[in-house]
Amino acid sequence: MIQPVFQPCSDTVSYAQVEHIAMLRIDNPPVNGLGDTVRAGLYQGVERAQSDSSIKAIVIFGSGKMFSGGADIRQFNTPKANAKPMLRQVIRKITEMTKPVIAAIHGTALGGGLELALGCHYRVATDEAKLGLPEVNLGLLPGGGGTQRLPRLIGVEAAAKMILNASVVKGQRALDLGLIDAVIKGDLIDGAIDFAKGIVAKGEITHPVIDQRHLVRSESTIAAIRGSLNKKARNARAQSAALDCVAYAGQGDIEAGLDYERSRFEELVSGPESKSLRHIFFAEKQALKVDNLPPEVQASDIRSVGIIGAGTMGSGIAMAFANAGFTVTLCELNQAALDRGMAAIHKNYDITAAKGKLTQQDIQKRLDCIKTSTDMEALSGADLVIEAVFEDMAVKKSVFTELDRVCKQGAILASNTSRLDVNEIAAVTRRPQDVIGLHFFSPANVMKLLEVVRGDKTSNEVIATCMSMAQKIGKTPVLVGVCEGFVGNRMLTPYWREAWFLLEEGASPQQIDSALTRFGMAMGPLAMADLAGLDINWATRKRLAPTRRADLRYSKVADRICEAGRFGQKTGAGFYKYEQGSRTPQPDPAVDDIIRACANEAGIARRSISDDEIVERCMLALINEACWILQEGIAQRASDIDVVYVNGYGFPAWRGGPLFYAETIGWGVVLDKIKQLERAQGGHWTVSRDLTSRVN
Numbered sequence: 001m002i003q004p005v006f007q008p009c010s011d012t013v014s015y016a017q018v019e020h021i022a023m024l025r026i027d028n029p030p031v032n033g034l035g036d037t038v039r040a041g042l043y044q045g046v047e048r049a050q051s052d053s054s055i056k057a058i059v060i061f062g063s064g065k066m067f068s069g070g071a072d073i074r075q076f077n078t079p080k081a082n083a084k085p086m087l088r089q090v091i092r093k094i095t096e097m098t099k100p101v102i103a104a105i106h107g108t109a110l111g112g113g114l115e116l117a118l119g120c121h122y123r124v125a126t127d128e129a130k131l132g133l134p135e136v137n138l139g140l141l142p143g144g145g146g147t148q149r150l151p152r153l154i155g156v157e158a159a160a161k162m163i164l165n166a167s168v169v170k171g172q173r174a175l176d177l178g179l180i181d182a183v184i185k186g187d188l189i190d191g192a193i194d195f196a197k198g199i200v201a202k203g204e205i206t207h208p209v210i211d212q213r214h215l216v217r218s219e220s221t222i223a224a225i226r227g228s229l230n231k232k233a234r235n236a237r238a239q240s241a242a243l244d245c246v247a248y249a250g251q252g253d254i255e256a257g258l259d260y261e262r263s264r265f266e267e268l269v270s271g272p273e274s275k276s277l278r279h280i281f282f283a284e285k286q287a288l289k290v291d292n293l294p295p296e297v298q299a300s301d302i303r304s305v306g307i308i309g310a311g312t313m314g315s316g317i318a319m320a321f322a323n324a325g326f327t328v329t330l331c332e333l334n335q336a337a338l339d340r341g342m343a344a345i346h347k348n349y350d351i352t353a354a355k356g357k358l359t360q361q362d363i364q365k366r367l368d369c370i371k372t373s374t375d376m377e378a379l380s381g382a383d384l385v386i387e388a389v390f391e392d393m394a395v396k397k398s399v400f401t402e403l404d405r406v407c408k409q410g411a412i413l414a415s416n417t418s419r420l421d422v423n424e425i426a427a428v429t430r431r432p433q434d435v436i437g438l439h440f441f442s443p444a445n446v447m448k449l450l451e452v453v454r455g456d457k458t459s460n461e462v463i464a465t466c467m468s469m470a471q472k473i474g475k476t477p478v479l480v481g482v483c484e485g486f487v488g489n490r491m492l493t494p495y496w497r498e499a500w501f502l503l504e505e506g507a508s509p510q511q512i513d514s515a516l517t518r519f520g521m522a523m524g525p526l527a528m529a530d531l532a533g534l535d536i537n538w539a540t541r542k543r544l545a546p547t548r549r550a551d552l553r554y555s556k557v558a559d560r561i562c563e564a565g566r567f568g569q570k571t572g573a574g575f576y577k578y579e580q581g582s583r584t585p586q587p588d589p590a591v592d593d594i595i596r597a598c599a600n601e602a603g604i605a606r607r608s609i610s611d612d613e614i615v616e617r618c619m620l621a622l623i624n625e626a627c628w629i630l631q632e633g634i635a636q637r638a639s640d641i642d643v644v645y646v647n648g649y650g651f652p653a654w655r656g657g658p659l660f661y662a663e664t665i666g667w668g669v670v671l672d673k674i675k676q677l678e679r680a681q682g683g684h685w686t687v688s689r690d691l692t693s694r695v696n
Contacts, residue, residue, distance in 0.1 A: 013041025015048060020056040021196050022049035023189075027063040033072030034112045036083040042116075043085045046093050046101070057196040058101045060120065061189060066107025067129070068116060073282070087112050087144045088258070091119030100205045104192035105129045105180070110168070115144035118153065121205060123180040124195050125171045126188055131179060132168035136238045138281055139274030139654065143265035147245035148257040154178045156218045160225050160246045164239045222247045234654040237273050272664065276656030280646055283639035283657070287478045288471070290463055291636050297460045299468035302412075306331060306379035308399055309388035310341025310372075313416055316444030317388055319345055322369040323445065324473040329371045329378050338372045345370070348445065376406050384469070386438055388416040391536065396420065397428045404429040412462050414438040415453075419485040419540065422455040432457040436466055439486060440475075441648045449648035450475040451486050476647050481634040484544070488644045490629065491658075494621035494684065496537070499525040500555035501681075502614055504599040506606040509575045510587055515611035516618060522650025525618065526575040527585050529558075530568035534575075538562040552683050557598045561591065616673065622658040624674055627691035667694040 004016035004023055012028040012035065024045040026032045042060070049055045062068050075081045085093075094101050094116075103109070103117035105125035114131050117123050125131070133142045133150065141147060142163065151159040154177045161167065174180045184191030199205070222243065229239055241264045248260045268274050304327045307314050314330065318341075321328045332338040349363045371378075379385050385407055387399050396415060403413050413435045415425050426435035437453025450470045454463055463479065470477035480486045485493060499512050513524020529537065538559065548554065561574060568574035569583060576585030599606055626641045635641050642657020655661045662670050671691060678685035 008041075009045040009048070010037040010041030012037045013045055015045045017055065018193055019197075020054060020200070021193050022052070022055045022058045023193075024049075024058060024060045025063055026061070026068060028072065029064055031069030031108075032062040032064065032066055032113070033074070034068060034070065034087055034116065035072030035075050036080040038072070039083075039085050039087060039090050042090050043093055046090075046097065050097055050099060055099065056200045057099055058097070059104050059189075059192045059196055060101065060116070061104040061192065062107070062113075064107075066113075067103070067105040067109040068113030069108055070111025070113045073285075076278075076282075087115065088262070091116060091145055094119045097121075098205070100196065100199045102192055102196050102199070104184075104188050105131065106188050108132075108168075111135055111142065112144050115142055115146045115149070118146060118149040119144075122195070122199065124182045124184050124188075124192050125174060125180045127171040127183050127185070129171050129174070130168045131170075131174050132166060133163050134166040134168070136164060136235045136242055137166050137277070139235050139238045139271070139277040140268050141238055141242035141245060141261070141265055143262065143269075145258055145261065147242055147261050148249045148254050150179075151246050151249040152254070156246060156250055157221050157225070159249075160222070160243055163242050163246065164225070164229070218250055219247075222250075234652060235273070235277065237271065238268055241268055273654040276654050276660060276664075279639070279656045279660050280642065280653050283643050284476050284647075286637065287476065287640050287643045288467065290460075290467060290479055293460055293464060297464050299464040300383070300410075300461060302383045302465065302469050302472075303327060304329070304382045304384075306382035306385040306407075307388060308332075308376070308379075308385065308403075309416075310338050310344075311388065312344070313440060313442060313444055314388035315341040315344045315348075316442060316446075317386055317416065317440055318370055319348065319366070319445035320440070320473050320475070322366040326369060326473070327371075328369055329373060329382060331373050331376055331379060333374065335374055338374065342370075342372065348443075376402055379403070380406050380408060382407065382411055384412045384414065384465075386414045386416055388440075391418060391420065391539075393420055393424065396425050400425055400435070401428050404431065410434070412436060412465060414466070416440055417453075419489050421484075422453050422482050423457070426455050426457060433459040434462055436462050437482075437486070438466060439488075441488075447648065448474070448476045449488075449644060450477045451488060451644065451648075452477050452479050453486055454479060454481055456482070476643060478640045478644050479636055480640075480644075481632075483629075483632065483634050487626075487629055487635055487641055488648050490634075491622050491625045491641075491645070492649070494625045495618055496525055496529060496558070497555065497684065498617045498621045500557045501553070502609060502617065503557050503595045504555055504602060504604050504606070505609060507609045507614060508587070509591060510585075511609070511611070512614050512618075513585075515614040518611070519615045519619075520652030520655055522652075528650070530574035530576060530578075530585065531583075533568050533570055534558065534562050535567040549683065553602075553681060555598065556601070557595055560594045560598060564590075564594070566591075617677070619658065619661065620670065620674055620677065623662045623670060624685065624687070624691065626658050627688045627694070631688045631690040662694075667691070671695050 004018050006014035006016040009015050014025045016023040026038055028038050049058045101120040102122045103120040106129050108130045109117050110132050114133055133146045135142050158177055171183045175183050182195055226243055245261045245264055249257050305321050306329045307318050308331045310330050310332045318328050318330050352358045385403055389395055389399055415437050418439055422437040426432035435455055436458050439451035441447035441449050452466050467477050502512055509526045513527050516524045566573040569578055572578045575591055577588040629635050638659040642660050645651035646653045646657050651657055674685050674687055
C-alpha cells in the first residue's frame with residue numbers, strides 16, 4: 001500500500017504527489033460532506049496540479065469510511081453553504097482540466113459526492129461502493145449537474161430511473177451501467193494510481209460526459225417514465241422536475257442543460273414541499289439526541305432479545321430483530337400460540353420472497369435467529385426482554401413480576417404498551433431503573449417509528465441503550481414521557497373526537513376520510529380506526545370514563561358502533577362494511593342510522609359540512625394537543641412530534657408534520673381558529689401556554 005505524505009490545501013483537503021500522480025484527499029468526517037473548506041481545497045488542489053508540469057494525472061478520494069456523502073448538512077441555511085467556490089464551480093474547474101482526473105470511490109458517493117465524481121474524467125470504485133443521487137427524497141433534484149451528466153454517461157432511461165427512484169448501485173452494477181470505468185479489487189488507492197498511470201500511458205484523455213454534448217432525443221422513453229410516476233407521492237413535484245431535466249439533456253448542449261437544471265433546482269428548494277421534507281430529514285436526526293444526557297453515559301451492547309407474546313405485535317417485533325441479526329427467544333404460554341406466531345413469521349417471509357426481496361437463504365438466516373419456548377426461564381440470559389401481551393394493566397403487571405424474578409441483573413425490561421402507565425408497570429419490579437416502554441407500530445417489522453417511553457426512574461444508560469438499539473434494527477426512535485397514549489395515541493384521541501363530532505353534525509364517514517386523504521393523510525381517521533380495531537379504543541374509553549368531565553361534549557357514535565359488535569376490519573364491519581377477504585371499506589347504511597340516532601339524542605341539527613372544515617378541525621385538534629404535550633414535557637421538542645406523526649400515523653411528509661404545518665399556516669391564525677372553536681365547543685379546545693407563546 002502506497003502511503004504518500006500529504007500537505008493541506010485547506011482544513012479538510014490535502015495534497016500529495018506519488019510519482020507523476022497528484023492525490024487529493026477529502027477529510028471532513030463523518031461523511032466527507034462537501035462544505036466550504038472542502039470545495040475550496042479541491043479547487044486549489046486541482047489548480048495546483050494543473051500548473052505543475054510534473055503532474056500528469058489527479059486522483060480524488062475520501063478518507064475514512066467513504067468518498068463523500070454529498071452536501072455538508074451542518075452548513076445548511078448558513079452563509080457557508082453559499083460560499084464560493086460552489087460545487088458546480090469546482091466541477092467546472094475539473095472538466096476544464098487538460099490532465100485526467102480520476103475519482104476513486106469507496107463506501108458511498110451520494111448526491112453531490114456522486115456529482116463530483118461525474119465531473120471527473122474517470123471513476124473507479126470498490127465492489128462494495130454505493131453510488132446514487134437521492135435528492136428527490138428531500139423534494140429536490142440533483143443540483144450539481146447530475147441530471148445532465150448521468151444521462152450522457154449511462155443513457156436517458158437508466159439515468160431517469162436511478163434519479164427518480166433515488167436508487168443506489170454498487171460497484172459491479174455501476175460498471176455494467178457505464179457509471180464507473182473499473183472495479184478495484186485490492187487496495188483502492190494503489191488501484192486508482194495504477195489506473196491513472198494506464199490512462200497517462202495511453203496518451204489520450206477522454207471525457208465521456210463532455211465529449212457527448214448531445215444525446216439522441218427520446219420522447220417516447222420520457223413519456224413512458226412520466227406515465228409511470230405516482231402523482232400522489234410525497235416527492236412527486238421533485239420527480240417531475242428531475243425528469244424534465246433529464247429530458248432536457250437530450251435536447252440541448254450540456255451548458256444549456258446545466259442552466260436549466262439550476263433553475264429547476266432553485267424552484268424546488270424554495271418550495272413548500274422540499275422545505276417540509278428537509279424539515280423531516282433534520283428532525284429525524286435531531287430525534288436521535290437525548291437532551292441533558294451526561295456525556296459519560298454509554299449505550300450497552302444488546303446481543304440477545306427475549307419477546308413475550310407471539311401475536312401480531314410479538315411476531316413482528318421478533319422479525320425486526322431477526323432481520324438485523326439479533327438472537328431472539330420468542331416466548332408464549334403454550335405451544336399452539338407459538339406455532340401460530342411462527343406460522344405468521346413464515347408467511348410474512350414467504351410473501352417478501354415472492355416479491356423478489358429475499359432469497360430462501362436470506363429467510364433461513366433470519367429464521368435461524370429465532371428460538372421459541374413456553375418457559376419464561378428461557379429468557380434468563382437475555383439482555384433485553386420486550387413484553388408484547390394484551391393491553392391490560394393486570395396482565396402486564398403479572399408478566400413483569402415474573403420477569404423481575406427470572407431475568408438477569410442489568411437486563412432491560414421493556415413493555416410494548418401503546419398507552420398504559422410505564423411507571424405503574426415498573427413499580428411491581430425491584431428494578432424500576434431497568435424498565436422502559438418500547439412502543440412499536442404495526443406491522444412492527446415494517447413501520448419505522450419506535451416511541452421510547454422514559455419512566456420516572458428509567459436510568460440514562462437504559463435510555464441510551466434503547467435509542468442506539470432502535471437504530472440497529474432500522475427504526476426511527478423518538479424519546480417520550482409517560483402519559484395516557486404517550487405522543488402518538490394521545491393525539492389520536494382529539495383527532496378521532498373531531499371526526500365523530502363531524503359525523504354527528506352532518507358529514508359521512510367517506511366524506512371525512514376522503515377530505516383527509518386528499519389533504520395527504522395515508523388513511524382517513526375512520527378507515528384507520530377500523531384497521532386498528534375499534535374494540536381497543538372502546539376499552540380505553542370505558543377505562544377512562546370515570547375521569548371524563550361531565551361538562552364536555554361526548555359523542556356516542558363510536559360506542560354505539562362497538563355495541564353493535566362492529567369492531568372494524570377484524571369483524572367485517574366498523575364505520576364501514578368489508579366484503580369477505582377484502583380490506584376495501586364500503587359505505588354502510590346501518591352506520592348512517594347509528595350516526596343519525598346519536599345526533600338526534602344529542603339534540604344536534606345536522607347540516608352540510610365542507611371538506612375544508614373537516615380538514616381544519618381535525619388538523620387543529622392534532623396541533624392543539626401537540627402543544628399541550630410540549631408544555632407538559634412529554635416530548636423533548638416540537639420536531640419530535642412531527643417525526644412521530646410522519647413515521648407512525650401517515651401524516652404527509654411533504655407537509656412536514658402537524659407542528660411544521662402549523663408554522664406554514666401561521667401560529668396567529670392557528671390560535672384565532674382554536675379560540676373560535678373554544679367559544680363554540682368549550683373546554684375541548686383550551687389553549688396551552690406553549691401554543692400562545694408561539695404566536696409571538
